[in-house]
Amino acid sequence: MAKELQPLYVQPEFTSIEEERQHRKERLAVAFRLFDRFGFNEGVAGHITVRDPEKTDHYWVNPLGVHFKKIRVSDLHLVNHAGEVIVGNRPINKAAIAIHTQIHRARPDVIAAAHSHSLYGKAWSALGRLLDPLTQDSCVFYEDHGLYDNFGGVVLDQSEGERIAKALGSYKAVILRNHGLLTVGTSVDEAAYWFIAMDRACHAQLLAEAAGNPKPIDHETAKLTHSQLSRPDSGWYNFQPLYEILVEEQPDVLL
Template identity: 30%
Template structure:
């Protein structure tokens, strides 16, 4: 299904751009092997439409997602457009909690990767002082205890409380979640959270003694990351690099 002229005329330019960026996130997640077949989601708030969000059509592989295939839903996960595709309301439970509670969290990504689930199942969680990549999450990652498959809407308040003001949440025995004010910020957070988990699994698998970064240095580096990523514009450069990779592979995500 292409984003043809008739569809384009019925939606704002802001929505079109959000659809393209969200489709890019799905394709990039597939490219970097962050998918769980047809499960888990990446969602975005529709600009200018209170309580409306975009989500993947249920049953589609992430490699197949396009801008026009995304489905518009409300805070309860029910369709509000005429898309013929189905959605998974239960899969939106976690996302709706965060979208509804924080205006800054316009973008939310949730994964069930091998390394992410592994770290979520460790009592230690993410060891943020283990290496330079993990240090960007020092004192910036939260935890939520496992309550079962996220079907209970009452859990939403507890998820929000667990996340607090951090951009990353580790769902115990479950997986990873990141948020952002933009597609670039959300995807950047997940890209490096996943990398931090992969490195932790690799380091710990050696069985050797581990040297942790001192606490004062860890806090210093975390502040450095905030400056380089947000103040110096590295976030935009990284996102542009991701999009160039995607455009070289298959630009059909924009359709």
């Protein structure tokens, strides 16, 4: 009889709020370092947030001006929905507060949200279009991402954040025209992986359209493929080997 194979990664269970908070913060710090590895840095732009498991109207975020490559668990700041820093002593990117506060308010199901000025994401965003289902991987976002078809400068106003949240709707991602990408998830793992996958989907479509006239996947097949690949646990699972490698190579991230 063949031996039953055990899953390589199993989602954790927590015995206390403190344990769950530490887990979320560790995932968040690693996500920043992975964003550095994928080239998602652009000066001081970009932010990932995770909702606090106890104070659910608070979220953990990166302080302004700390390079993604240097982020550690101890660098993370706690901010409430009024934009006040509760834990930490450095300023926070005002755009992060304007965007993420409204995302977390509008979507109680969202635990984490990721936004950065990645090269291919912002290049695709300039077209003001949704992604097409050109590849198996891009079907993750088929009929599951929105378009914020406006650009009014740096997002500093809460009302602009509200409009972005509205464009996101119930989707896992939104393209911000002339700006970049934003993804959400039920864990840092999921939100961060969807961002990586979406930037690569943008890259693939830019290459395909530059090379010729790409043939999209038909509607029914794209819907089927979306159902097979787009579950929250799929995003979570795909993040695990990235997390494992990063922590092995840069253990100081957990300090």
